[in-house]
Amino acid sequence: MDTFLWIVRVGAIILLIWGVAGTVVQGLSGQGPTGEAWRDLVVAGIAQGAMYGLIALGYSMVYGVLGFINFAHGEVFMSGGMVGFFVANYLWEVRLWETNFVLAILLVLLSSILTSTLVAVIVERIAYRPLRASPRLIPLITSIGISFFLQYTFAGLFGVAVKNYPPPPDSLRSRVSLLGLEIEGSKLLVIVVAVATMVGLYLFVEKTRTGRSIRAVAEDKEIAALMGIDVNRTIVATFAVGGAMAGVAGTLWALLFRGVSFITGFLPGIKAFTAAVLGGIGNLPGAMAGGVLLGLFEGVGPQLVLAGFGIPGVSQLKDVVAFTALVLVLIFKPTGLFGERLSAEDRA
Amino acid sequence: MTGLSRARWLLAVSVMLVAACGGSVPTDSDQTDPVEFEAGPLGAVVVAPGEQIHIRSLNSISGDIAFLGIPNQRGVEMAIADYGPVAGREVSMGTPLDDLCSPEGGQSAAQATVADPSVVGVIGTTCSSAAAAASPLISDAGMVMIAPSNTSPALTSDLAGNPSASYHPGYYRTAHNDLFQGKAVALFVRDHLGFDTAAAIHDGDPYTQGLAEAFKDAFEELGGAVTAFTAVNKGDTDMISVLTEVAAGRPQALFFPVFMPEGAFIVQQVDGVTGLEDVTLIVSAALLVDNFMELPESQGVYISGPDLRFGDNRNSITGRSAVELLDAYEAAHGEAPSGGYLAHAYDATTMLLRAIDQVAVDVDGTLHIDRAQVRDELTRTSMDGIIGPIDCDQYGDCGTQRLTVLYNTDPRNIEAGKNNVVFEYAP
Known part of the structure; x- marks a missing residue:
């Protein structure tokens, strides 16, 4: 075994234990967050992580099929959230948001899914398909360009100011009792919707004909084509499904944070990519689990580990915690937590 | 030929040469003290006959903080219009610069400003973060900047006579100190x-x-x-x-x-x-x-x-009151100012224009504006603004410091x- 890597691993474990022990000591002496506060941190981390997971599915699916990272996927997510805002705002003005919130949020969800799906498919058709035979670096760089193009197109169309969704009803803002835990309604809804979406996607990929085509194309495009699968259509379907997942995440974002702007997709996009790598790129359950874990690292990590060292303002370091967690996971398990799913070409 | 007669001969030749070139020879009747100008340690801006005096607006005019920066910029434009010619010259604000409310934006805009030696001073920035990056460049170029909405203590002093880490000579502000x-x-x-x-x-x-x-x-x-x-x-x-x-x-x-x-x-x-x-x-x-x-x-x-309750305050240079300024703003732009520092920007601009007016020296139709004297004049500022009394301390805090x-x-x-x-x- 590489001695240096071994030292890093042992050092990381010692620091982790040291930080947690310091936090426990602080807690025992009456400092630090209360039990309720830890609960809030965990729930918020899972809710945010579930959203990362949904976005990460798009990264993972595209990587599985085309073998490149679509860095514009964060903007696909943003586009859904942005259009959803205008629908929500209209429904607020006609009072449907207040009188029938369930119907209103379903309409917002639908508009968000449609928009993100459409944007993802158009981007694939215009920007990626012509480059399919090019080296992978070319579409990768193109995706960064598309990301900026989408950001500033939305900035130009709708302005740069943050747009705030209407407030959710009181029932979502109050706490709900679940297994003895008092959880904020909106966060519980986000977690439930994310899990249901993930299960639906899993069944779609595993049980449907299109899902099987996606898996076949991900395995080997040429063999899949020889078996009669329309590769182009399957790739479009992959982008569409990834876009739809991002659209769901766009609406969940609105429930959690309410504000969207043209750069809303940038950081969640990077985090979702991190989540996909964390779980094992190309692996759909891995992407979802990676997202939830990343959310938890972000939410709980600063208080659990860094506060124990007596570092002031630990919340500002949550991104450091998240990306350090990624590095550590890759040091301990280079293929991600659930292992990569690569095509025959990539494996070779 | 004696020394004296040689001098007379040279004088006569000189007079004939000047006359031949179309110049006029001073006579006793129009003889006055010649106006001379010698630039100070920071140099001077030379404004040729017929040219304008240049100042710049450096504010956040795009992005999330444009709500503050755009009224600031408009305040500069209104003050230039109200003040009229400075030392007989029109004043140009040039193309508005954007500080992007960020250090990068402030630095970039300041670099563009100092690259033009005809600029006397800047009204801006909107954000303290941009000012921290812009003020060293502006200061090193011998220019001045008067900020309408920077409030960070780091830009001036601790109010106990000690300059702050990011204070640079030539920096002034009409906004309060935080x-x-x-x-x-x-x-x-x-x-x-x-x-x-x-x-x-x-x-x-x-x-x-x-x-x-x-x-x-x-x-x-x-x-x-x-x-x-x-x-x-x-x-x-x-x-x-x-x-x-x-x-x-x-x-x-x-x-x-x-x-x-x-x-x-x-x-x-x-x-x-x-x-x-x-x-x-x-x-x-x-x-x-x-x-x-x-x-x-x-x-x-x-x-x-x-405190934005300016009451009957008037800018002692232009005579504008707060109400008149707001009315003129709404008439010109069709909306009320979105930020609270319009009057600060207006007063800051009149401060700068007055200082230029005071120190500008006209030598044969060419205007010379000594940069060090502009700074000295600004430091001596004691005037009534729309925001209230404006008196600068040695580290550039000039505002009224009234908070609500x-x-x-x-x-x-x-x-x-x-x-x-x-x-x-x-x-």
Whole structure:
């Protein structure tokens, strides 16, 4: 075994234990967050992580099929959230948001899914398909360009100011009792919707004909084509499904944070990519689990580990915690937590 | 030929040459003291006959803070128009520059400014973070900058005679120093609300961090306890982590002088954090904007900032009053100013134009503006502005330092909130 890597691993474990022990000591002496506060941190981390997971599915699916990272996927997510805002705002003005919130949020969800799906498919058709035979670096760089193009197109169309969704009803803002835990309604809804979406996607990929085509194309495009699968259509379907997942995440974002702007997709996009790598790129359950874990690292990590060292303002370091967690996971398990799913070409 | 007769001969030849070239020979009747100009240590701007005097507006005119920067820029334009010619020359603002409310934006715009040696001075920046990057460049070029809305203590002094880390000669401002605003908020929380504990959140920007630190120092000086002093990152959306950190100390008040959208995310998420159910929220003028005050969750939030009740104040140079300025603004732009520093920008511009007027020297139709003298003249400024008396100290603080705290009672009627002063402070 590489001695240096071994030292890093042992050092990381010692620091982790040291930080947690310091936090426990602080807690025992009456400092630090209360039990309720830890609960809030965990729930918020899972809710945010579930959203990362949904976005990460798009990264993972595209990587599985085309073998490149679509860095514009964060903007696909943003586009859904942005259009959803205008629908929500209209429904607020006609009072449907207040009188029938369930119907209103379903309409917002639908508009968000449609928009993100459409944007993802158009981007694939215009920007990626012509480059399919090019080296992978070319579409990768193109995706960064598309990301900026989408950001500033939305900035130009709708302005740069943050747009705030209407407030959710009181029932979502109050706490709900679940297994003895008092959880904020909106966060519980986000977690439930994310899990249901993930299960639906899993069944779609595993049980449907299109899902099987996606898996076949991900395995080997040429063999899949020889078996009669329309590769182009399957790739479009992959982008569409990834876009739809991002659209769901766009609406969940609105429930959690309410504000969207043209750069809303940038950081969640990077985090979702991190989540996909964390779980094992190309692996759909891995992407979802990676997202939830990343959310938890972000939410709980600063208080659990860094506060124990007596570092002031630990919340500002949550991104450091998240990306350090990624590095550590890759040091301990280079293929991600659930292992990569690569095509025959990539494996070779 | 003797020495004397040789001199007479040379004088006669000179006179004939001048006459032959079409020049006029001074006679006793039009003889006056020749106007001479010698540039000082910082050099001088030379304005050729028929050319304009150049100043620049360097404000946040795009992005989230454009609501502050655009009225600032318009204030500069209005002041130039109201002042009229300076030393007989028209004044040009040139193409407006954008500080992007960031160090990169401030530095980039300052570089563009100093590359043009015809520029005398700058009105800007809007944001303290941009000023911290721009002022060294402006200072090194011998120019001056007068900021209408920078408030960070780091840009001037500690008010005890010691320059701050980011102070550079040639920097002035008509905005208040946040050491006063920090004191005002501390007094409000400690004496007016009667609280013993408070927490503060900033975002690492010189403005927000400086103000939060000023509040912390003043609050502790008044006997209060600051239970948490922490920060968010610009661009953060999830505030649960930072609010949980704050909640551990169970503060009675939370002061977070941050910008949009982080401010909105804090008020929207604070209800979901155990331990902060009854906390009183206080923000600064960075959130004195419609899209924050219209949020339902902003109801009951206190907003500290400059005292904008200018009453009958008049700018002693142009004669404009606050009401006249606002009327002219609305007539020209079809809307009320979106930020609170229009009058500060207007007064800052008249300060600069007056200083140029005072020091400009006309030599045979060419105007010479000594840069060091412009600085000296600005430091000596003592005038009435729309914002009130303007007197500069040696580190560039020139504003009136009057602060208020507003109370946002109804997000559906934010104009009422903007006028609902519940506390005032004037040192």
